[in-house]
Amino acid sequence: MNPLKELQTHGQSIWLDFLARGFIAKGDLKAMVERDGVRGVTSNPSIFEKAIGSSDEYDATFEKLLKGGDRSVIDLYEAVAIEDIQNAADVLKPTYDELDGRDGFVSLEVSPYLARDAEGTLTEARRLWQAVGRENLMVKVPGTREGLPAIEQLTAEGLSINITLLFSQKVYAQVLEAYISGLEKFAAKGGDISKVASVASFFVSRIDTAADRQIDDKIAAANDEERKAHLATLKGKVAIANAKLAYQHYKGVITSERWKALEAKGARVQRLLWASTGTKNKAYSDVLYVEELIGPDTVNTVPPATLDAFRDHGKVHDTLEENLPEAAQVLADLADAGISLDSITDHLVHDGVRLFSEAADQLLGAVAAKRARMLGKKIDTQAFSLGDDLTHTTKALTDDWRAEGKGRRLWKRDASVWTGHDEAKWLGWLDAVAREQNSLRLYQRFADAVKRAKFTDAVVLGMGGSSLGPEVLATTFKQAKGFPKLHILDSTDPAQVKRVEKSINLTRTLFIVSSKSGGTTEPNALMDYFFARVEKVSGQQPGVHFVAVTDPGSSLEKVAHERGFIHVFHGGPSIGGRYSVISPFGLVPAAAAGIDLKKFLESAGAMAHACGADVPPHENPGIQLGLALGAAARAGRDKVTLSASRQIEDFGAWTEQLIAESTGKNGRALIPLADEPLGKPDVYGADRVFVDLALNGDTSREAALAALERAGHPVIRIAVTDATHIGQEFFRFEIATAVACSVIGVNPFDQPDVEAAKVKTRELTAAFERDGTLPEETPLVTDGNLSVYTDDNNAEALREAGADGTVASWLKAHFARIEAGDYAALLAYIDRNDKDVAAVQKARIAIRDAKRVATCAGFGPRFLHSTGQAYKGGPNTGVFVQITADDAKDLPVPGQKASFGIIKAAQARGDFGVLTERDRRALRLHIKGDVGKGLAAINAAVAQALS
Numbered sequence: 035m036n037p038l039k040e041l042q043t044h045g046q047s048i049w050l051d052f053l054a055r056g057f058i059a060k061g062d063l064k065a066m067v068e069r070d071g072v073r074g075v076t077s078n079p080s081i082f083e084k085a086i087g088s089s090d091e092y093d094a095t096f097e098k099l100l101k102g103g104d105r106s107v108i109d110l111y112e113a114v115a116i117e118d119i120q121n122a123a124d125v126l127k128p129t130y131d132e133l134d135g136r137d138g139f140v141s142l143e144v145s146p147y148l149a150r151d152a153e154g155t156l157t158e159a160r161r162l163w164q165a166v167g168r169e170n171l172m173v174k175v176p177g178t179r180e181g182l183p184a185i186e187q188l189t190a191e192g193l194s195i196n197i198t199l200l201f202s203q204k205v206y207a208q209v210l211e212a213y214i215s216g217l218e219k220f221a222a223k224g225g226d227i228s229k230v231a232s233v234a235s236f237f238v239s240r241i242d243t244a245a246d247r248q249i250d251d252k253i254a255a256a257n258d259e260e261r262k263a264h265l266a267t268l269k270g271k272v273a274i275a276n277a278k279l280a281y282q283h284y285k286g287v288i289t290s291e292r293w294k295a296l297e298a299k300g301a302r303v304q305r306l307l308w309a310s311t312g313t314k315n316k317a318y319s320d321v322l323y324v325e326e327l328i329g330p331d332t333v334n335t336v337p338p339a340t341l342d343a344f345r346d347h348g349k350v351h352d353t354l355e356e357n358l359p360e361a362a363q364v365l366a367d368l369a370d371a372g373i374s375l376d377s378i379t380d381h382l383v384h385d386g387v388r389l390f391s392e393a394a395d396q397l398l399g400a401v402a403a404k405r406a407r408m409l410g411k412k413i414d415t416q417a418f419s420l421g422d423d424l425t426h427t428t429k430a431l432t433d434d435w436r437a438e439g440k441g442r443r444l445w446k447r448d449a450s451v452w453t454g455h456d457e458a459k460w461l462g463w464l465d466a467v468a469r470e471q472n473s474l475r476l477y478q479r480f481a482d483a484v485k486r487a488k489f490t491d492a493v494v495l496g497m498g499g500s501s502l503g504p505e506v507l508a509t510t511f512k513q514a515k516g517f518p519k520l521h522i523l524d525s526t527d528p529a530q531v532k533r534v535e536k537s538i539n540l541t542r543t544l545f546i547v548s549s550k551s552g553g554t555t556e557p558n559a560l561m562d563y564f565f566a567r568v569e570k571v572s573g574q575q576p577g578v579h580f581v582a583v584t585d586p587g588s589s590l591e592k593v594a595h596e597r598g599f600i601h602v603f604h605g606g607p608s609i610g611g612r613y614s615v616i617s618p619f620g621l622v623p624a625a626a627a628g629i630d631l632k633k634f635l636e637s638a639g640a641m642a643h644a645c646g647a648d649v650p651p652h653e654n655p656g657i658q659l660g661l662a663l664g665a666a667a668r669a670g671r672d673k674v675t676l677s678a679s680r681q682i683e684d685f686g687a688w689t690e691q692l693i694a695e696s697t698g699k700n701g702r703a704l705i706p707l708a709d710e711p712l713g714k715p716d717v718y719g720a721d722r723v724f725v726d727l728a729l730n731g732d733t734s735r736e737a738a739l740a741a742l743e744r745a746g747h748p749v750i751r752i753a754v755t756d757a758t759h760i761g762q763e764f765f766r767f768e769i770a771t772a773v774a775c776s777v778i779g780v781n782p783f784d785q786p787d788v789e790a791a792k793v794k795t796r797e798l799t800a801a802f803e804r805d806g807t808l809p810e811e812t813p814l815v816t817d818g819n820l821s822v823y824t825d826d827n828n829a830e831a832l833r834e835a836g837a838d839g840t841v842a843s844w845l846k847a848h849f850a851r852i853e854a855g856d857y858a859a860l861l862a863y864i865d866r867n868d869k870d871v872a873a874v875q876k877a878r879i880a881i882r883d884a885k886r887v888a889t890c891a892g893f894g895p896r897f898l899h900s901t902g903q904a905y906k907g908g909p910n911t912g913v914f915v916q917i918t919a920d921d922a923k924d925l926p927v928p929g930q931k932a933s934f935g936i937i938k939a940a941q942a943r944g945d946f947g948v949l950t951e952r953d954r955r956a957l958r959l960h961i962k963g964d965v966g967k968g969l970a971a972i973n974a975a976v977a978q979a980l981s
C-alpha cells in the first residue's frame with residue numbers, strides 16, 4: 035500500500051505544503067489526491083513567493099488583469115492567489131464532501147505584516163474568507179500574542195482557522211483554549227459548530243535547526259568526551275519530543291467534560307497539524323518528521339519532496355505516543371544543558387514572522403516590478419546614478435525601511451516614522467487620488483458650467499500650495515478649446531497685479547480664490563481688489579465671477595457666502611497646502627481650464643499604486659527617491675538641482691515648495707534649486723544632487739547630465755512619458771519628500787518659520803494702519819539708483835571686510851563670506867515678468883559660476899510661502915541678497931489703508947528682519963526709479979564684486 039495512504043488508517047491525514055497555478059491546472063494536485071490520499075493543501079507567503087514571485091507562470095494573467103485597468107500590487111497578487119486557493123479548494127471539494135467536512139481543506143494565510151496587529155488580523159481574515167468563498171477554506175492566523183484573541187473571535191464567528199507559527203507547548207495550549215472558547219461563543223449565539231473546523235500548525239523542523247545549533251555550541255564548549263557524547267544524543271530529538279508532549283496536552287483536553295459538551299453539539303476537534311516537516315538537516319532521514327509523528331486526529335503537511343520520499347520509503351506505525359518518557363527526558367536534558375526551549379520557541383515565532391514578512395516583501399516586490407514592466411509607458415521610470423557611497427547608504431536605508439516596515443507605517447499614518455508629533459493628522463493626501471476619482475462628476479459639472487459661462491480667463495488668487503500646483507497645470511497644458519485661459523496671481527507687487535489685470539477681460543474672467551486657511555494676506559487682498567474691480571467695470575454682482583477653494587469653516591468661506599460666490603469648494607483639512615495639488619486646490623483650477631481630470635487622476639493613480647503601502651521599499655519609486663535624497667542630505671549633498679523639459683519646467687517651482695517647506699527646519703534642509711540652468715561640472719561643489727525630468731524622450735540635457743555624472747555628481751533621471759503624467763510626478767515627489775524628511779529627522783508637515791515672518795509683517799502693516807507710514811529706514815550707502823541696507827551685525831562684518839561707499843564693495847564683502855557648501859539666494863520683491871526674471875537669473879548664474887555654489891532666485895512674496903521656510907529654518911548656510919524697489923505705481927487694497935505696495939514692503943522687511951534675527955548673512959539692495967535699470971546696476975555691481 036502507498037505509505038501515504040496508509041497514514042489514513044492511523045488517523046493521520048497527509049496534506050500538501052505547496053501550491054502553484056500550473057500544478058493545479060495540469061491536474062497534478064488531483065493526481066496526488068487520488069494516488070496518495072492527499073486531503074488538504076497549505077500555503078504560506080514563502081510558497082506564494084516561489085510560485086508567483088520567482089516564476090513567470092502568472093505573467094499572462096497579470097497582463098490580462100492590467101488590460102482591464104490598473105490595479106494595486108496587492109490586488110494583483112491577491113487576485114491570482116485567491117484564484118489558486120479557490121482552484122485547490124475545488125480539487126479538494128469531493129474529499130471534503132465525502133468526509134462530511136472532516137477534511138479536504140485548503141489554507142490561505144493572512145498577511146504576515148499583520149502578525150502583531152489583532153484588529154488588522156481580524157479584518158483581513160474576514161475579508162479573505164469572503165473573497166475565497168469556499169467552505170473548505172481555512173484562514174491561517176499566526177499564534178502570536180496578537181493573533182490569539184483573533185483566533186477566538188473568528189472561531190466565534192464560525193470561520194475555520196488554521197493557527198500557524200506554533201512552536202511552544204504553552205502557546206499551543208492557549209490556542210486550543212481559544213478555539214474551545216470560540217466554539218462555545220458561536221454555539222451560544224446559535225451557530226452550527228459542526229461546520230467549524232480548525233488545525234493547530236505546530237512547527238517541527240525549525241526547532242531542531244535552532245536547538246541543534248545551540249547543542250553544537252555546548253558540545254564545542256564541553257571539555258569532557260562523555261558530556262560531548264551525551265549532548266550529541268539530543269540532536270535531532272528536541273522538535274519531535276516537543277511535538278509529542280503537545281499532543282499529550284491535546285489528549286487531555288479532549289477527554290475533558292468541557293470538550294465533551296461541545297462534542298455533543300457536533301464540535302470537531304482542533305487537530306494538531308505537524309508543519310515545517312521537510313527535513314532541513316541533510317544528515318537526518320528525509321522522512322524523519324513524518325515517521326516519528328504518526329497518530330490519530332493529526333495532520334502532517336509536507337512539501338512535495340517529502341511527499342515523494344515518504345511514498346517511496348516511508349514506514350508507518352503509531353509513533354506519536356511511543357517513548358513519551360524519553361521525550362520528556364530530552365527536554366529535561368536540554369534544560370540541564372543550559373538551553374532554554376522557551377527562548378528558542380519565542381525566538382522562532384519572532385523569526386517566523388520576520389521570514390514570512392521577508393517572503394512577502396520579495397513576492398510583492400516581484401509583482402510590483404512585473405506591474406511596472408507591463409504598464410510600460412503608462413508609468414514613468416526613474417534611474418539613479420548615485421556613485422558608490424550614496425548607493426551604499428541608500429541601500430542601507432532601504433534595508434532599514436524594509437525591515438522596519440516603514441513604508442507601511444507611513445501609509446498607516448504612524449507619526450513615529452518622523453518625529454512622533456502631529457504628522458498623522460496631515461496624511462490625507464495619501465489616498466487623495468481615489469477620493470478625487472469619486473468626485474469626478476462634481477468637477478465635470480463645474481467644468482461644464484465654466485464652459486457655458488464662456489469665461490475667457492480664469493485667475494487663481496492664492497499662495498504657495500494654493501498656487502504652485504495650478505501654475506504647473508496652467509503651464510504644462512495647452513488652453514483647452516472652449517475653456518478660459520488659466521492665470522496664476524501670487525504676488526502683492528502692484529505692477530504684477532496690474533499686469534495680470536491688463537491681460538484679462540474683467541467682465542469675462544473667473545476668479546478662483548484659493549486659501550486653505552482662508553486667512554492668508556495675499557489672496558484676501560487680491561480678492562478684495564478684483565471683487566471691487568469687477569463690480570466697477572461690469573456693474574454686475576461680482577460674486578458670479580468668483581469661486582473659493584478653502585477648508586471648511588474658514589473665514590474665506592464666510593466671505594464667499596456673504597458675497598454670493600458661485601461655489602465654495604472644500605479642501606481636505608488633513609492635507610497641508612504643499613501636498614494639496616491632488617485635491618480641490620489643484621483640481622478646481624484644472625477643471626476650470628478644461629484639463630482632462632479623468633486622465634490626470636488615472637495617471638496619478640498609477641504612481642499612487644506604485645508607491646503604495648504594499649510595495650516594499652526596493653521597488654517603491656517614491657520611497658527610493660526619498661531615501662536617495664535623504665541619503666544625499668546626510669552626506670552633505672543637500673542642494674537638489676531640479677531640471678526638466680521645457681513643457682513641464684514649472685514643476686520645479688512646485689517641487690521647491692514641497693521640498694523646502696517640508697525639509698527645511700530645525701537647522702536641517704534639502705535646499706531645492708529650480709531654474710538654475712545646468713552648467714559644466716566645474717561650476718559645482720560637492721554639495722549637489724541633480725534630479726532631471728525628461729518629457730517624452732527629450733535628450734536635450736543628456737550631455738550635461740552625463741558630464742555631471744562622469745564628474746562624480748549624483749544624477750537622478752526621471753523619464754516622463756507624457757505631459758499628463760505630471761500627476762504621477764506630483765505623487766512620486768510627495769512620497770519622496772515625506773520619506774526624505776524621515777531620513778533627515780524632521781516633521782514634513784509643518785512650517786514653523788514662515789509664521790515668524792508673517793508676524794513681523796503683521797506688526798509692520800498694523801503700524802502703517804495706525805501711523806499711515808512704515809517706520810523710517812536709513813540706508814548704509816546710496817550709490818546711484820541703489821541703496822544698501824542691513825542690520826548692525828551684518829553691516830559691521832561687511833565694513834570690516836572692506837565694504838565702503840559702493841554697492842559693488844558691499845557685494846564683494848558679502849560674497850567673500852560664501853563658503854563651500856553654502857548657497858546664495860537672490861530674493862527679489864518685484865514684478866516676476868520675463869525681463870526681470872532674466873536679469874535676476876543673470877546675476878544668479880554669475881554668482882554660481884564665480885563662487886561654485888548653489889544659487890536660488892526667489893520672487894517675493896511668492897517664495898515666502900515656499901523656499902522661505904528653509905532659508906529661515908534650515909541650516910545657516912544661505913547668503914542672501916534681498917532686492918526691493920520703489921513701485922512706479924501703487925494700487926490700493928479696498929477696505930484698508932495699506933496698499934499692495936505697502937504690504938509688499940512690509941513683507942520684504944518682515945522677511946529680512948527674521949533672516950537677520952537668525953544671524954543669516956543678508957544684504958538688501960533697494961532700487962529707486964526704474965526697476966529694469968536698477969537690475970542692470972545690480973548686475974554690473976555683481977560682476978564687479980565677483981571679478
Ligand SMILES: O=P(O)(O)OC[C@H]1O[C@](O)(CO)[C@@H](O)[C@@H]1O
Pocket residue numbers: 497498499500548549550551552553554557611612695785788898899900
Ligand atoms: O492656502 P493658504 O492657507 O492660503 O496658505 C498658502 C501657503 O502659505 C503657507 O502656509 C506658508 O506661508 C504654505 O504652506 C501654504 O501653501
Ligand SMILES: O=C[C@H](O)[C@H](O)COP(=O)(O)O
Pocket residue numbers: 051076077078080198235237239240309310311312335
Ligand atoms: O503550514 C505550513 C507551514 O507554513 C510550513 O510547513 C512551514 O515550513 P518550513 O519551516 O519548511 O518553512
